Amino acid sequence: MKSAVETLNPTRVRLTVEVPFEELKDSLDAAYKKINQQVTVKGFRKGKIPARVIDQRFGRGAVLEEAVNDALPKFYTEAVNEAEVNPLGQPEVDITELKDGELLAFTAEVDIRPTIEIPDYSGIEVTVDTVEVTDEDVEKSVEQLRDRFASTNPVERPAAEGDVVTIDLEAKVDGEVLPDGVANGVQYTIGSGELLDGIDEAVTGLEAGGEATFTSTLKGGSAEGKEAEVTVKVTQVAARELPELDDDFAQMASEFDTLEELKADSRKRLENMKRYDQATQAQERVLDELLKIAEVPIPEKLLEDEVNTRKHNLVNHQLGQMGLTLEKYLELQGKTLEEFEAETREQAVKGIKTQFILDELVNKEKLNVNQEELTEHLMRRAASSGMSPDQFAKAVVEGGQVPMLVGEVARGKALAVVVEAAKVVDTNGEDVDLSDDEDETAETVEASAEDAPAAEERSEDKPEA
Known part of the structure; x- marks a missing residue:
């Protein structure tokens, strides 16, 4: 087999492949065997019809078509590996020449992962909200708890x-x-x-x-x-x-003996929540800045598929479960169809860019995912889905989604590298330490690429003649 690759644009190539006819032998044998099991010819037992009789009765062309369809995925994969490209999605295959006994030639156009230059991200600076819990915040939290015991x-x-x-x-x-x-x-x-x-x-x-x-x-x-x-x-x-706000209430509503202890715990919990929000805000803003300075070409077909997938998931799953139509949803949101289409496309672009650049960072930094990290991520995803860890793990394995989860964790680690190199300050000008927030970083990556089918899955599509 001979192959050549032509770059059509930064995200699409054309593979030209020539296959000597003798390399089709295994596929031809398989084609005759398959047809043998499907047809009957008087005078011959099923499965024992000679090849020459099949050619005469059903046409050599039918055999060649079956053989080519069987062989194309193998030759396409060999050409992809030889060209060292990373395909995305289904290729567009065109049989350019098929000479019985001599040659099979075809072209395959396919989107590919673009080559991305990782920009210098050490100069990224972002500002986030200050972690500040007021007495009023604490009083409001305690009042909400009090309201639950009314x-x-x-x-x-x-x-x-x-x-x-x-x-x-x-x-x-x-x-x-x-x-x-x-x-x-x-x-x-x-x-x-x-x-x-x-x-x-x-x-x-x-x-x-x-x-x-x-x-x-x-x-x-x-x-x-x-x-x-x-x-x-x-x-x-x-x-x-409402119950009286006193030590008796604290003992009834919590594990604390006094109201002051309850308030102190409320303050601590609010501070932790604000730190979590601050970390998430920092990671989102660092990611946005990274995407601004990175040149990431987007394959047009991949983008259209992503937009269509997002719309399908919204209309047929999320809105369907709520009994809403897209028209009713847009009415409630106060949006026009044009605004919705533009927002969906913008979100799809961000999701694809995020995946591409963070995957490139994973390769550049040689980041690996160990079993403990994968298990922790699986536990978080199970909790957010409302499933038990065992149920979620079973669904992931049966659905072949383990590589997707590994990719999510790896991208989270890649973003953590960028966040660590960035300068993050709060609105008071104080430096913010995010060294203990790797879990939240992984969740930020998930949110940025929400509902985006993984490019790795798309690359598994097989060509057909």
Whole structure:
């Protein structure tokens, strides 16, 4: 076999391949064997039809087509290896010559990973938020905890904001009660905004047994988006009572003996959360600066595939689970289709650029992933997916996704190298130490390339004639 490579642009090549006919022998034998199992000829046992009879009855062309389709992946892979290129996606193959007994020639155009020069990233500087927890932050955190331990007691008075009312609802559209428009015994906290628009005004001031009617646009169900006449009846009014903020509350709501200890722990937790947010912010901004100074050509077909994949995942998975159409989603987001398309393309470009440049850094810095790092990453991914580690690991192995996880960890380590070299200061001008935040770095990489099919997976596609 002879092959040559022609660079069409920084992200696409054309391979020209010539194969002497004798190298097709194994594929021709396999083609005759396959056809033998599929056809019957009177006078011959199944599977024992001579090659000359198959040629006469079904045509030599059918045999050649089967043999070429069988042989193409092998010869294409050999040409790729000989050219030392990294293909992305399905090649476009064109059989340019097929002479029976003499020669098979074909061309294959395919996107490739571009050659990337890693820029000098030692001069990157970013500013992040300061880690600062105020007394008001602590008080708010404790109040939220206190709110979770609130109790409700029925009262005989008109309902007011903050009360929990038990209500029966009936919705009519055009005077007809909807099949799914009746609900009884619903508990609702006045002012929470968790039900229909207008319900707060309707129930405020009503006592148990009181009833009111109001109009509202339905947010779901069979008449979603339509204006309905809603009748609400209050069957109970209950007041929420908050526990006293004292040592007894601290002992009830936590492992601490005193309220001061509880507040100190709240402050510490808030500081840790802000440090986590600060680290994530630093890594995102360092990555953005790296992408600004790096020249990363994007294969156009890879980009289009990525955009289509993102749109498909959003429409058929995320929105489908919520019962939303793309049109309704855009309406809720206040975006036009053109704005959505532009944002999706921008996100896809960033995801591909991130993967390409960090993969190049992995190679340049010779970064490896050990079993402990992979296990820790798997545990985090399992937790974020809501699956147990065993379930998630089984799904990963069965889906052949282990190389993808290894790539995510390696890219996280590559970004950590860049972050370590960058200058990170907070808004007070103080240097920020991110030496203990490698886990968050890996998660930043995942977020930047979210939903992006790995280029390694695309390279496994096989050509067909």
